[in-house]
Amino acid sequence: MQRLEVLAREAAALAAGLPAQTGAETEVARQMQICNACRYCEGFCAVFPAMTRRLEFGKADIHYLANLCHNCGACLYACQYAPPHEFAVNVPQAMAVVRGQTYADYAWPPALGALYKRNGLTVALATAGALALFLVLLLSMRGSLFHAPLAGNFYAVFPHNTLVLMFGAVFLFAIAALGLGVRNFWRAAGTRADANGAAAEAAKSALTLEYLDGGHGKGCNETSDAFTLSRRRFHHLTFYGFMLCFAATCVATLYHYVLGLQAPYALTSLPVLLGTVGGIGLLIGPAGLFWLNLRRNPAQGDVQQRPMDRGFIALLFFTSLTGLALLAWRDSGAMALLLAVHLGFVMALFLTLPYGKFAHGVYRGAALLKYAIEKRLPNRLALGSD
Numbered sequence: 001m002q003r004l005e006v007l008a009r010e011a012a013a014l015a016a017g018l019p020a021q022t023g024a025e026t027e028v029a030r031q032m033q034i035c036n037a038c039r040y041c042e043g044f045c046a047v048f049p050a051m052t053r054r055l056e057f058g059k060a061d062i063h064y065l066a067n068l069c070h071n072c073g074a075c076l077y078a079c080q081y082a083p084p085h086e087f088a089v090n091v092p093q094a095m096a097v098v099r100g101q102t103y104a105d106y107a108w109p110p111a112l113g114a115l116y117k118r119n120g121l122t123v124a125l126a127t128a129g130a131l132a133l134f135l136v137l138l139l140s141m142r143g144s145l146f147h148a149p150l151a152g153n154f155y156a157v158f159p160h161n162t163l164v165l166m167f168g169a170v171f172l173f174a175i176a177a178l179g180l181g182v183r184n185f186w187r188a189a190g191t192r193a194d195a196n197g198a199a200a201e202a203a204k205s206a207l208t209l210e211y212l213d214g215g216h217g218k219g220c221n222e223t224s225d226a227f228t229l230s231r232r233r234f235h236h237l238t239f240y241g242f243m244l245c246f247a248a249t250c251v252a253t254l255y256h257y258v259l260g261l262q263a264p265y266a267l268t269s270l271p272v273l274l275g276t277v278g279g280i281g282l283l284i285g286p287a288g289l290f291w292l293n294l295r296r297n298p299a300q301g302d303v304q305q306r307p308m309d310r311g312f313i314a315l316l317f318f319t320s321l322t323g324l325a326l327l328a329w330r331d332s333g334a335m336a337l338l339l340a341v342h343l344g345f346v347m348a349l350f351l352t353l354p355y356g357k358f359a360h361g362v363y364r365g366a367a368l369l370k371y372a373i374e375k376r377l378p379n380r381l382a383l384g385s386d
């Protein structure tokens, strides 16, 4: 029965235009066969319980498991079959390679999936282009980078409607592209609809980064078999910092359109407070993640994806740094220049959202939801203690 389901999903994947199983996918399937016989790591994360529900690993199963893996590293350091053993089992690395490939495979529009593979260059070009755009706009509108203080009135530099139009269009495109990409992933995985609170469980797992605790609460591995909660904490600072900054923008939009209150807002106002606290989180979190990324054991992941990881982390950091600098000097004659630089980084971030590291959150969220749904269904293998 499972064989028929795997074959059906393989046929659907091919019909949807996905290439036949790649070498990286075959490697994950090989390692999962070994793990399925061993099962030592069953309590570490969601990947191993999901694996035990399968005897065969088709393309869609491998994509699902790869996105369920949080790259915590625990199963590499625990594995008696890891290199130099001849079985050469390195689950975090094999999963990371496939995970990067899935972003490109499911990307919308498909032609832009190639941007994931050249993400370092993409981020660099998007940043340079966006910075140049706003600096040129500033010069053409005001004729100078510096000016007499404008009491923090951003819209005296770039009109409100111009900014809404530019950022609204790019943000909506990013959301649509990510949404359609993850829809392709969801369909290929053959997932059923939500069941009995699965969405709430998946949301909790994602929001608490449950699987970065190593299965024992001590955290994941970075450079060695020592456990650390650093990645989980820095990731929380980054994610919740980002969400607070987003909340600040939403509240400011309500102030503008619903309450008729125009920016600039006082330092003690809700949008500024949310943005300041979020911005500080978005400085410390990415700085910590960058430091961890530099130190991480290269065997624990796919080194080819490091430019993508670091490019995204750097964009988040500089978006926050320039935003806080803008707040600090908004009453000075350098406000327009600081605003142009900040908007350049925000635009580069928005432009690269659907084709960079940000995608991992969306695909992992979908994989966690599939896992929460699947575990509520009877295990049709019904093998022993399963």
Ligand code: SF4
Binding pocket: 034, 035, 036, 038, 039, 040, 041, 042, 075, 076, 078, 079, 080, 081, 082, 089, 091
């Ligand atoms: S990673 Fe190694 S120890 Fe863990 S289940 Fe697989 S084979 Fe066993």
Ligand code: SF4
Binding pocket: 041, 044, 045, 046, 047, 048, 068, 069, 070, 071, 072, 073, 074, 075, 076, 091, 092, 095, 211
């Ligand atoms: S690296 Fe961590 S999350 Fe990934 S399969 Fe191994 S134990 Fe699970």
